[in-house]
Amino acid sequence: MRIGDLSRRTGVPVPTIKFYSREGLLPAGQRTSPNQVSYSESHVRRLKLIRAMLEVGGLSVAAAREVLAKVDSPFTTIHGVLGVAQSAITRPTAEREDDEGRRAQAEREVAELVKRHGWEVKPENPGWKALVQIVVTYRDLDREDLLALLDRYADSAGELAVAELAVLEDVPGADGKVEGAVLGTVLGDAAMAALRRIAQEDVSGRVRPTRHSA
């Protein structure tokens, strides 16, 4: 199909398609004559995946490019794609110099939590560093009560990861598995956050109102 058909099929304007192509997100079409380029069904699918990552997942163009390069690598494993997708959507947390002692303590606590849940992961995992900063912050504010919730979050995260990977195992082709790993990471996070908003509104609406002391 021509670029105009690709645009109609996907709802992505022609200049945007050209931008994605220049930025290396969308592979070039096949040149069929000096002034005509032809696009296939795989371009339709790729454009939908790009929109999912950028518009719903909130990834930057650079982050999406990195994820798609991994997706297109012939030696990609689900484990490898997950790692890249994870790094791409994890906002780097600012480390502060004044935190050194507290950071070392938080590092130990996160390592213990990981061990307690029987997880085998490298400390370079982007979630690990983020979690250390969260522990430092809770402790800084003396919120041991909220810190105690981390094991509950961890239980849920573990159950969801098993369910997510079971879905990927059932997908027939490797391409579908890899795409599923990207979407599961990027959109799965967004879905979980959205459902937390809904559940929190429901539960907090049932709590009897407490006036805030002035």
Add this chain to the structure above:
Amino acid sequence: MRIGDLSRRTGVPVPTIKFYSREGLLPAGQRTSPNQVSYSESHVRRLKLIRAMLEVGGLSVAAAREVLAKVDSPFTTIHGVLGVAQSAITRPTAEREDDEGRRAQAEREVAELVKRHGWEVKPENPGWKALVQIVVTYRDLDREDLLALLDRYADSAGELAVAELAVLEDVPGADGKVEGAVLGTVLGDAAMAALRRIAQEDVSGRVRPTRHSA
């Protein structure tokens, strides 16, 4: 204490403290003489809360200002603070014109999911709109398999919301409850995302490697 002591206590540089004050995040100190302003323990705590929201939660200054205005309102309830904190951290999703029919279908599906879980929430909930866009995207990519996971996410979100609100109920003062609601929303999301990274790496590492078809 003077602004220099406040800076030392919190690790926040003096110019940054002045910036937060100008931006309306930090209440002014008390002027004790023509060229001296005194800060209290409440300023120390507020600065820590500001850093948690900006640096760990990733909120913009404008979003943090909105949340803190609600925190400082004498008529604030946990339900009200949660609503403002939720809106502040939810990235608005782009609605696309070509999606109208699919959007209406996704709206119905989200309404059914909410009903199925017995939740009482308004469709203006920021999570609701985000979830509709996620459903549209999964369906656009024919990923019914990932769509089927939403009820699992919803179960976990529901359990966590109950645990989170139980913690808030146990906090003695209203101020602590309100602060806890802000932190639980902002840092709770970040903690859940971080733990998902860790659990996913663990589970995907146990799956036998699948070479990606070229």
